[in-house]
Amino acid sequence: MMREGQDSKPKLCHATVIFGDIRGFTSFASKHPPGRVIHLLDRHLENQIRLVFDEEGTIDKFLGDGIMAIFGAPQALDNAELRAVRAAWRMREASCQPVRDEEGNEYVLRSGFGIATGPFVLGFVGSRRLSSLTTIGDTVNLAARLQGVTGDADIIIDRTTYEKVKEFVEVESLGQVTLKGKENEIIHCWRVTALKDASGE
């Protein structure tokens, strides 16, 4: 998925990637009727999408109850790292507000986020009928991995993102993690505990 008017030529980007995920949603989905599951997910994602667009991010795709967004690609964006962290902060806050099913019952779909910044390849693949934006690179894998580090409704960022946003956020160090398939590569990561200026302006 892309916003309109963008160049579809493959390119090497340097940008910030967010992976978000509703905690425990697979289990939730197994206990509720499909109509309700999709209705609630739809409401939730509608809010999440809006918050990505508010910070000029691009939705890459939905993955089950997950969402992947990109800041700073395919088009460059000033302060992409801070915009991504701010978007994730608001997405997390929004996810802690209840969404209503068609009967007015309320459910909270708390979400956690992983954020990484770095290079990746971006382009369109597939047949004409099934063309799709795709992203290839360790930055994307790292964001997906960080999303799962705590399993809670947290925002976890990598070092490159941290270095760019550290004046604007409060963080707690989570120490080091390893990436699947790259056990000899140590990744330092941080949990974002607050935005210093909630308006972010």
Added chain:
Amino acid sequence: MMREGQDSKPKLCHATVIFGDIRGFTSFASKHPPGRVIHLLDRHLENQIRLVFDEEGTIDKFLGDGIMAIFGAPQALDNAELRAVRAAWRMREASCQPVRDEEGNEYVLRSGFGIATGPFVLGFVGSRRLSSLTTIGDTVNLAARLQGVTGDADIIIDRTTYEKVKEFVEVESLGQVTLKGKENEIIHCWRVTALKDASGE
């Protein structure tokens, strides 16, 4: 992504899910120019998509160099499990044939596959501009997990799939694995080593 004319109402499906992935592609992509990476991936996925359609499967989405396909949903399909295994077998074989870049250089993008059968919720989510098919359920998570069990260009299937296809394939037991976040749940899985009748008819 869906094939035309299908019902978009949320439903609880019982179907077979394939996750495929090119082994080592992230690393490959970091060493080649973006144009070549996307060109080769495009050629590869074009072949993979065709083989999914040949067995009447549906492409759910592309995930970087990965592909997710569904057999038996949104519309029922006779022998969905066997069709999925047969498709994966041919997708794996196709992935062992070289694809050419624009200068005629050849590269082999060997792929591995995870296959699981069971219930999941299927529906459309997102805003009108970004509507997307989505799938929620342990069956989907299991197929994704099985895809990574060996890290080789293998086809790994779960018990439900195995029970339905065992007369038609040769397998090797891989014993038990656990699912991330469900470490107390033991999953038995098998590697498909041959189709008994390569024509599958």
